[in-house]
Amino acid sequence: MADRYLHFTGTAPGRFLTRRLGLPQPAPLRRRTAEHPVFEGQLLHFTAGPSTHRAELSRLLARTGLQVRGSVSGRAQPQHPVGVVVDATAVDDLERLAEVHAALHPVVRSVAASGRVIVLGAPLSPDDHHQAAAQQALEGFVRSLGKEIGRGRTVNLVRVAGAVAAAETTLRFLLSPRSAYVSGQVMEVGATEEEPALPAEWTRPLAGRTALVTGAARGIGEAVAETLVRDGAQVVLLDVPSAEAELAAVAERLGGRALPLDITAEDAGERIAEFTSASGGLDVVVHNAGITRDRRLANMDAARWRAVLEVNLASVLRTTDTLLKAGAVRRGGAIVTTASIAGIAGNTGQTNYAASKAGVIGLVRALAPHALAEHGVTVNAVAPGFIETKMTAAVPLVIREAGRRMNSLGQGGLPVDVAETTAWLACAGSGAVNGQVVRVCGQSLLGA
Numbered sequence: 001m002a003d004r005y006l007h008f009t010g011t012a013p014g015r016f017l018t019r020r021l022g023l024p025q026p027a028p029l030r031r032r033t034a035e036h037p038v039f040e041g042q043l044l045h046f047t048a049g050p051s052t053h054r055a056e057l058s059r060l061l062a063r064t065g066l067q068v069r070g071s072v073s074g075r076a077q078p079q080h081p082v083g084v085v086v087d088a089t090a091v092d093d094l095e096r097l098a099e100v101h102a103a104l105h106p107v108v109r110s111v112a113a114s115g116r117v118i119v120l121g122a123p124l125s126p127d128d129h130h131q132a133a134a135q136q137a138l139e140g141f142v143r144s145l146g147k148e149i150g151r152g153r154t155v156n157l158v159r160v161a162g163a164v165a166a167a168e169t170t171l172r173f174l175l176s177p178r179s180a181y182v183s184g185q186v187m188e189v190g191a192t193e194e195e196p197a198l199p200a201e202w203t204r205p206l207a208g209r210t211a212l213v214t215g216a217a218r219g220i221g222e223a224v225a226e227t228l229v230r231d232g233a234q235v236v237l238l239d240v241p242s243a244e245a246e247l248a249a250v251a252e253r254l255g256g257r258a259l260p261l262d263i264t265a266e267d268a269g270e271r272i273a274e275f276t277s278a279s280g281g282l283d284v285v286v287h288n289a290g291i292t293r294d295r296r297l298a299n300m301d302a303a304r305w306r307a308v309l310e311v312n313l314a315s316v317l318r319t320t321d322t323l324l325k326a327g328a329v330r331r332g333g334a335i336v337t338t339a340s341i342a343g344i345a346g347n348t349g350q351t352n353y354a355a356s357k358a359g360v361i362g363l364v365r366a367l368a369p370h371a372l373a374e375h376g377v378t379v380n381a382v383a384p385g386f387i388e389t390k391m392t393a394a395v396p397l398v399i400r401e402a403g404r405r406m407n408s409l410g411q412g413g414l415p416v417d418v419a420e421t422t423a424w425l426a427c428a429g430s431g432a433v434n435g436q437v438v439r440v441c442g443q444s445l446l447g448a
């Protein structure tokens with residue numbers, strides 16, 4: 001169901017009318033296209049306090065191809081920069097926190113439409129409550145700026161626990177049109193001893209990787225498969241046998257292999273391992289298949305409860321266990337699960353769905369450190385907000401319209417937004433991103 005309001009506000013009369021009436025004015029988002037795969041223009045780099053990352057971060061940012069300017073607080077004369085990066089990793093008291101304000105205050109208005117503000121933070125110290133206060137303060141700062149900045153611009157906080165080099169794929173993702181619908185997020189890049197396995201070609205960061213995508217016959221799963229292929233991966237597409245024809249069509253279009261299989265089958269994990277072992281195993285597993293069976297709890301029978309928990313959570317637990325135990329996911333691999341903002345905020349009529357998606361988040365947080373230590377595999381979740389798919393087209397109009405507008409970007413996301421986030425988490429260079437739940441929700445007001 002197309003977003004006619006977004007289209008209307010993109011026209012001159014629509015802009016005039018909605019401004020006069022004080023209605024929301026969502027900006028068209030700049031997404032990745034083949035002609036414009038990356039941003040071009042100026043990037044401002046500021047440092048608050050004596051950051052040890054300064055030189056390394058400068059080199060990293062220069063590699064993005066953007067023109068990097070400014071390294072001291074607030075003095076650069078920007079000309080509509082497409083991005084601003086503030087290194088606040090050394091912020092450990094309120095005086096240094098004020099440097100973040102000083103850096104951004106003079107330039108924020110000039111950031112280009114669909115531009116990016118990224119604040120780099122440090123993990124909170126358990127032994128220094130002044131540092132912890134100042135670092136936690138960055139979350140309130142980033143989330144508030146995300147809500148007020150407008151014009152399709154996004155604001156995110158990346159906590160860097162070790163060397164900043166481990167954050168390269170994350171910073172490139174956030175500083176590109178691929179992260180159009182990711183805003184108001186806090187993500188952590190862990191400390192690793194290993195050098196990040198950066199791609200030989202940044203245009204094909206998944207070259208040489210094989211990915212399984214469940215629920216790939218349509219919607220978000222289809223977009224994920226398409227994006228992974230665009231980024232160089234080979235794909236195995238799984239969906240229910242009743243969707244075999246659609247699945248085969250998608251597989252043919254993308255040059256992937258179709259695996260018609262109900263993911264809730266007891267032996268689904270073994271069948272996937274068997275199917276993929278012939279071609280050398282898997283590097284990436286995307287657990288995307290999901291269903292809803294909405295009813296308020298008082299009207300929800302056991303069948304609705306069981307169906308949703310089975311597809312969205314039990315099968316994810318079971319196949320993940322089987323695939324890891326069988327060594328079917330190669331070292332350096334990635335498991336990306338699909339949660340939902342309903343699993344964070346809850347939603348009327350969705351006790352089953354929200355329980356299943358919250359369960360996915362629990363799985364990710366507990367399994368991530370073990371899977372990395374024992375199998376060399378990362379485990380993360382994407383948590384979509386309102387995404388324009390068949391699932392949300394079935395939502396009644398008023399609720400659908402509320403879902404679309406109640407986020408900082410004033411519009412629904414597209415399947416490709418979830419897919420781009422998945423692709424970032426799936427690449428070998430993102431090995432230091434583990435146990436994260438990244439919302440792709442335009443900074444939804446729900447579940448903030």
Ligand SMILES: NC(=O)c1ccc[n+]([C@@H]2O[C@H](COP(=O)([O-])OP(=O)(O)OC[C@H]3O[C@@H](n4cnc5c(N)ncnc54)[C@H](O)[C@@H]3O)[C@@H](O)[C@H]2O)c1
Nearest residue numbers: 215219220239240262263288289290340384386387389391
């Ligand atoms: N669309 C949204 O706004 C939104 C928001 C939050 C989370 N999500 C999640 O994103 C994922 C994809 O959602 P979508 O909107 O593309 O849904 P969709 O209904 O369009 O597609 C889901 C796909 O999963 C497949 N599937 C269902 N049960 C299966 C099973 N037992 N075995 C194998 N495949 C199965 C379906 O056949 C379908 O092709 C789901 O996990 C959903 O919960 C979606």
